[in-house]
Amino acid sequence: MMYHLLPSPYESQEINHLTLAYFVISSLDFLNSLHLLTHKEAVSDWVLSFHLHPTTIPDPNNGQFYGFHGSRTSMFPPDQTGALLHNNSHLASTYSALAILKIVGYDLSNIDSELMLSSMRNLQQSDGSFIPIHTGGEKDLRFVYCAAAICFMLNNWSGMDKEKAKDYILHCQSYDGGFGLVPGAESQDLHVTFIEMMYHLLPSPYESQEINHLTLAYFVISSLDFLNSLHLLTHKEAVSDWVLSFHLHPTTIPDPNNGQFYGFHGSRTSMFPPDQTGALLHNNSHLASTYSALAILKIVGYDLSNIDSELMLSSMRNLQQSDGSFIPIHTGGEKDLRFVYCAAAICFMLNNWSGMDKEKAKDYILHCQSYDGGFGLVPGAESQGGATYCAIASLRLMGFIEDNLLSTCASSSLIDVPLLLDWIVQRQGTDGGIQGRPNKSSDTCYAFWIGAVLKILGGYDFVDSKALHGFLLACQYKYGGFSKFPGEFPDLYHTYYAFTASSMLEESGFNSLCPELGITQVAAKGL
Template sequence: MFALDRHASFFQHSLRLLPYHYTQTDTTRLALVFFCVSGLDLLGYLPVGDRQCSSKSKITKLDVEHWKEWVYSTCLLPTRDAFRCSPATAVPRSSASSSSSSHFDQFDYDAGHTAGTYFALCTLIILRDDLSRLDRVGMMRWLRKCQRQDGSFAAGLLRSKHNGAGAALSDDDDDNCEQKFGERDLRFGYCAAAARWLIGGDILARKKIVAADIAFDSAFEYIASCISFDGGIAMSPYAEAHAGGTYCGVGALCLLSQRKISTVLADAVVGDLVKWSLMQQVYAELDPESGSEDEIHSEPTSFSSSESPLRSPVVDRPAGFSGRTNKPPDTCYSFWAGGTLAMLELPVTSSSSSSSSSSSSSSSSSSTGSLRLLDIRANIMFLLTQTQNTMIGGFSKVAGTHPDIMHSYLGIAALAMCAETIRQNGGPESFVKADTELDTIASILPLQPLDGALCLSTSALQYAQELRSKWENE
């Protein structure tokens, strides 16, 4: 059964105090806050908007305001155009350095970060902040400056101390005044695309409030260069396809194209992406010599149920998702692969009947896309029976390990998408293989619907759309 209240307690405790094991993650503290706040949102524990939150929730409006203030006071740069990933990365600002200083002394290292900016914006949107304390124009200019010539995005931008310490960027700032830093991978491209949408960067560009938008063509070309021979997307060109990279690539395309992926990806590429994502669902192999049917090997199998040497069909077993081919299942990939499927819809073939075309058209407008094509039941059972911790709450990376914040949130996010698919496709009765599973599958239905492209609840997405409408009409 889904331990909703235990998970809510896990996130609330994590927001107050973390064990020493999390010391190494202190430089990404804002990400942990997002996971906890968004997890509570999906669980229905946040008193935001007009929502009637859970009667067991002890979270108050004062808590919500406190969390908002923490994000602004500890992570927003003085220029108000970007966020740090953590208060721990803030460094003192000094005035101009001497002429004999080294090249590295010329830059201000209290820098914004694309991932930190994404997490901050998402957290503030969930908490129903209107973003009026941000310099949205400056943030859009900053995002554009983070884009490299090859279309990829840097993690952030170091600004010259000589260009007015901490001065906001303008459209005509010379590249000699800034230095991009960070790897070339799709994570930063996705975070930049999401941040641009959340602040209405496309609206600012269309109204000529900023000189230019980000370079779409080069961004699309860079993502295309990361597509692997097997149909998935790698984090960088010529690397191995990865479920996380596939999600980031598809997510960036989805947000940059205003959720019209068919306008930037060929049907064949969409089909390959869907197929690759579905192929990452891994069924556990049971030991035929074992007397217990609950004993599961750590290595995945790739055979079909008809080829299975087991006494019972493999499709009756829990099945999570792996991140790469021939790897064991991991909680987080249920979201990375599931979120990719939620954003993609297989094209309708010309041979389809009118009734099937109508059905496909209806499903394409839903929030679950091709998610209905995976084995929903097996994925739910993997998460609830293998990696969920029903005693203290949370989800672990793999079975038998301690739960952590990231996997807890992504496990719940994956279940939220599964719950919405179940609601849209006949209810839990259509997904169970035995009556004894009905209550287990139905236990995830109280979860709030989730938008796969932004990794936010649909209620938070609706609020973001309201802000965009307001900015459009200003």
């Protein structure tokens, strides 16, 4: 019955006509009833009528795929010049077509397999996956299978890079042993759930971190952005209002030279009201909290021009010290590369460099490069991964070093790049993970701090991506999130930096990273 007339509910599946025919004809074969097809030649002719034949001499590198269409409605004639403006040939339809032809005994050597397969390579992506149609679409294991089956049936493997496809397949194996359609498919849903939980209610162990509430919020909201799940924030305006409530606004006409910093507080407990005269006796606005606040606002799409950046930046100069370093808060504190980075990132996001003396900051950074090539938090300190990131990202944000310094073969008189690179590449351990300094264990967060330095310099190919992926999987918790070391419980900090590392590894489902700012490219560009 299905062979002669498909019932009306299948009308919506007309676009998959060839696949439906495959189910019917292969079913007859399994039922040992293929003899009921009395006109097999007519069946093969019907299937072949869906094959895309170029009307001009084809160029296999033009991005087109010369396979089979799935139905009549997906077939469009060429234009007056013979150009195929609407080529809808599809991998799944091509698999179905070849399977039917084999079932009815058609000799597949009659098909121009060379053109079909050489053009099929246009569908394979850089990560080894396949898109189903030359204009795009989902890329996952379904279409890797279709491509492999097509090559197998045609006895010709020129249509795909098998090694790349193999690596993609292996990346799709989940922590529980099964395979998802894309790398991290099921675990990614668990990660989203883990972050959603953190968004609604931070667990009690984070109570001691209340002073860093805004920074914890940055980890949560930016995580959702990396997981392509920012749509779960249904009230982005409420998020921006909450963040803006931490912004310090002077109650009297401010003097930008009074030593105060008019940035963002990190939490409610660090906010104190002015005294009866309006004086801010306890101003605890902080550089790191200000960076976190601006990053969140960019992520949720808030227009930063609404902020009084002139006051914020002119007062931020009060935090810069005579040696070019920054203290985090106007009452003092440690002065090191972390706060130089925060200041540079704040100026960059606000597109206004009046908040710092870039030359002094540059000189301070250069004094922090150690004898071994890495950077310490302060001049003379031991090289460390986080400090090295702050140094290189700051120099890049300030425009003192070029983008992709290594790949463009550009020379720089500022830093000893070969020595830095030598120190950096030694940080990946035999377990695949990355350490922050010599003789330390691999730690999830350094997959970002060290990896992002290589990304900025244009040397990420020096990372053994497969080994690092394996280490991150070992740190992935079965209910979502990542831990610092394999076998431990997850935490928000290491989970966030595992996401950024996964983005650099181009894992499927993660938005692209802006390595200089530590947020997604979309957020960084304000799209």
